[in-house]
Amino acid sequence: MIRYFSSNFSHLILLIGIFIMIIPVWLIFASSTHTALIINTQGLQFFLGDKFLENYTKVLLYEGGFFKEITALKMFLNSFLMATGVAFLSVISSLMTAYVLVYFRVKYATLLFWIIFITILVPLELRIFPTYSVMSTLNLVNSYWGLIIPISASAIATLFFRQFYKTIPDELLESAKLDGANTWRFFIDFLVPLSKTMIVAMFIFMFVFGYNQYLWPILVTSSEQYWTVVMGLKMMSGSIVNKFAFVIMSMIPPVLIIIVLQKYFIKGIFQDK
Amino acid sequence: MSFLELNKVTKIYPNGTKAVHETSMNVENGEFMVFVGPSGCGKSTLLRMIAGLEDITEGYINLDGILINKVDPSERDVAMVFQNYALYPHMNVYNNLAYGLKNRGISKEDIEKKVNEAAKLLQISEYLQRKPSMLSGGQRQRVAMGRAIVRNPKIFLFDEPLSNLDAKLRIQMRLEIKKLQQKVGVTSIFVTHDQVEAMTLADRLAVINNGLIEQLGTPIEIYNNPKSMFVAGFIGSPQMNFLEGELKNKTLTSEGFEINNVTSDFNGPVILGIRPEHMSQTDKGLINLSVDLVEQLGSDNLIYGEIKNKKDFCFRCPGSQIIKKGSKLSLNINDNNYYVFDKSNGNRVN
Numbered sequence: 001m002i003r004y005f006s007s008n009f010s011h012l013i014l015l016i017g018i019f020i021m022i023i024p025v026w027l028i029f030a031s032s033t034h035t036a037l038i039i040n041t042q043g044l045q046f047f048l049g050d051k052f053l054e055n056y057t058k059v060l061l062y063e064g065g066f067f068k069e070i071t072a073l074k075m076f077l078n079s080f081l082m083a084t085g086v087a088f089l090s091v092i093s094s095l096m097t098a099y100v101l102v103y104f105r106v107k108y109a110t111l112l113f114w115i116i117f118i119t120i121l122v123p124l125e126l127r128i129f130p131t132y133s134v135m136s137t138l139n140l141v142n143s144y145w146g147l148i149i150p151i152s153a154s155a156i157a158t159l160f161f162r163q164f165y166k167t168i169p170d171e172l173l174e175s176a177k178l179d180g181a182n183t184w185r186f187f188i189d190f191l192v193p194l195s196k197t198m199i200v201a202m203f204i205f206m207f208v209f210g211y212n213q214y215l216w217p218i219l220v221t222s223s224e225q226y227w228t229v230v231m232g233l234k235m236m237s238g239s240i241v242n243k244f245a246f247v248i249m250s251m252i253p254p255v256l257i258i259i260v261l262q263k264y265f266i267k268g269i270f271q272d273k
Numbered sequence: 274m275s276f277l278e279l280n281k282v283t284k285i286y287p288n289g290t291k292a293v294h295e296t297s298m299n300v301e302n303g304e305f306m307v308f309v310g311p312s313g314c315g316k317s318t319l320l321r322m323i324a325g326l327e328d329i330t331e332g333y334i335n336l337d338g339i340l341i342n343k344v345d346p347s348e349r350d351v352a353m354v355f356q357n358y359a360l361y362p363h364m365n366v367y368n369n370l371a372y373g374l375k376n377r378g379i380s381k382e383d384i385e386k387k388v389n390e391a392a393k394l395l396q397i398s399e400y401l402q403r404k405p406s407m408l409s410g411g412q413r414q415r416v417a418m419g420r421a422i423v424r425n426p427k428i429f430l431f432d433e434p435l436s437n438l439d440a441k442l443r444i445q446m447r448l449e450i451k452k453l454q455q456k457v458g459v460t461s462i463f464v465t466h467d468q469v470e471a472m473t474l475a476d477r478l479a480v481i482n483n484g485l486i487e488q489l490g491t492p493i494e495i496y497n498n499p500k501s502m503f504v505a506g507f508i509g510s511p512q513m514n515f516l517e518g519e520l521k522n523k524t525l526t527s528e529g530f531e532i533n534n535v536t537s538d539f540n541g542p543v544i545l546g547i548r549p550e551h552m553s554q555t556d557k558g559l560i561n562l563s564v565d566l567v568e569q570l571g572s573d574n575l576i577y578g579e580i581k582n583k584k585d586f587c588f589r590c591p592g593s594q595i596i597k598k599g600s601k602l603s604l605n606i607n608d609n610n611y612y613v614f615d616k617s618n619g620n621r622v623n
């Protein structure tokens with residue numbers, strides 16, 4: 001590390017950036033291993049304390065909420081279900097939408113695509129009441145489907161897949177056709193494997209997007225059973241160190257998924273093979 | 274009934290481009306047919322209509338006794354080799370070859386047998402586990418061929434498959450394709466704009482110009498007996514020399530010389546065509562050439578020079594003859610090997 005400091009100015013800049021981003025997280029983590037008393041009297045701590053196990057187990061099994069119906073563990077499960085559901089559904093739907101837009105003889109396919117794309121300008125928060133009323137008509141309020149479906153159509157992912165498909169040479173489709181591949185087989189045997197890395201990248205994007213949802217879950221669930229981690233951050237009562245511990249834990253799933261899939265993620269975004 | 278019949282086939286693209294005009298032709302079973310013509314003349318379009326990759330605007334195509342106008346490409350049982358090979362980048366060579374067979378519901382053992390046979394024939398057995406990106410251009414070319422052969426289709430279609438290879442490899446693959454086709458005996462149509470490729474590969478040749486077949490015949494027929502100025506200029510290398518002239522009462526006057534007893538009743542302005550290899554040096558010959566440039570190819574010399582108003586007139590002589598720049602040559606046409614074309618429409622008149 002010393003060598004980088006002295007030899008490489010750009011690395012220095014990057015390291016400074018990393019520190020700026022890491023330090024607050026570290027402060028919270030370090031503080032979460034102390035007792036509430038220390039935090040309240042001496043402020044945030046820079047060094048680790050000895051209450052790690054105690055604080056964290058307490059949080060995991062803590063029964064939060066007004067009715068004490070939910071534990072942090074259950075919130076993690078809810079968040080996980082929601083994020084995975086959103087990621088799966090939006091990847092599948094945008095893969096297929098892009099397929100239709102690029103490969104089918106759709107009239108005004110470009111116009112249609114831009115109409116889809118414009119929905120980026122209309123985030124869920126803007127259309128939240130109509131969406132709610134649709135969900136309630138469908139009887140999906142207070143259910144996992146209600147949490148997942150309204151945010152599972154992604155114009156961005158559609159854009160990525162569409163642009164990628166457009167770079168695939170026509171001859172590939174043509175020789176697949178001559179080899180007897182029908183519409184469905186071309187999708188499964190060619191487009192899906194060819195866009196594998198991009199699928200992973202979009203999966204991560206959408207997972208994190210689903211995981212971070214706050215307003216919509218609040219609206220569509222009234223039962224504490226469906227609380228997600230991000231909701232819990234706000235709603236949870238308890239001492240300051242427990243809240244800190246919960247904050248730290250809430251970061252683990254998205255970080256984990258990025259670390260595990262990082263290789264594909266980078267490839268997918270920059271599309272090198 | 275022929276194996277493949279095209280009956281007044283026309284293609285008009287949605288944007289109004291008329292790429293193929295009422296083309297009719299027959300291809301016999303086992304025949305190697307070559308389409309040759311300049312860029313944009315509609316060769317690929319014709320081929321793609323046979324493959325089913327383009328709709329047929331008008332006319333009919335019969336393959337093996339079946340009208341295939343409305344048959345889906347996947348059901349036509351044709352195989353095509355593309356210019357850029359279009360290998361499946363995410364599958365290894367084995368699966369590239371096997372994919373078409375899998376779609377036909379052939380059993381695993383049979384697929385393995387067929388793929389191995391084809392791989393052996395094309396000498397790609399060692400590469401079966403590699404991805405296409407790990408192969409050289411020539412190897413990719415073989416895989417593309419293998420993918421066509423392994424299915425044992427009714428007809429092979431080749432769309433300029435050699436144009437991405439370097440000159441040496443191209444000649445080698447040309448030979449291999451010809452041998453392979455003779456061995457497998459599958460009816461083939463090969464598209465190229467390289468006339469040497471066309472001449473060497475074809476059983477029969479279709480010279481296409483502006484969406485029309487100008488002439489159809491064996492390579493040697495077309496070389497010896499071109500029906501039009503276009504065909505005459507396109508087939509043969511170096512190109513035929515064209516001189517302006519006037520034909521009157523069987524006497525042709527051109528660039529400072531006369532030819533008598535022309536076998537034609539045509540009167541009027543004509544173009545005289547002489548192939549560079551159809552002349553030889555004599556004393557007091559018909560044509561006087563002042564040499565500007567000599568290209569020595571080893572076996573042959575190509576002599577370029579001027580006769581009266583015509584520049585870059587080409588004459589071909591054996592490489593043993595030493596000819597210097599600036600010298601004057603006197604040439605005769607061998608055995609009346611010249612061609613006379615109507616200047617107004619390019620049709621042959623002698």
Ligand SMILES: Nc1ncnc2c1ncn2[C@@H]1O[C@H](COP(=O)(O)OP(=O)(O)OP(=O)(O)O)[C@@H](O)[C@H]1O
Binds near residue numbers: 288290291
């Ligand atoms: N999809 C298309 N839409 C409109 N016009 C087209 C289309 N494809 C080809 N053309 C036109 O049709 C004509 C014939 O094209 P084609 O591709 O058959 O030529 P080609 O003989 O194969 O030429 P090359 O030797 O350059 O491949 C050209 O004028 C071309 O511009």
Ligand SMILES: [Mg+2]
Binds near residue numbers: 316317318432
């Ligand atoms: Mg072409």
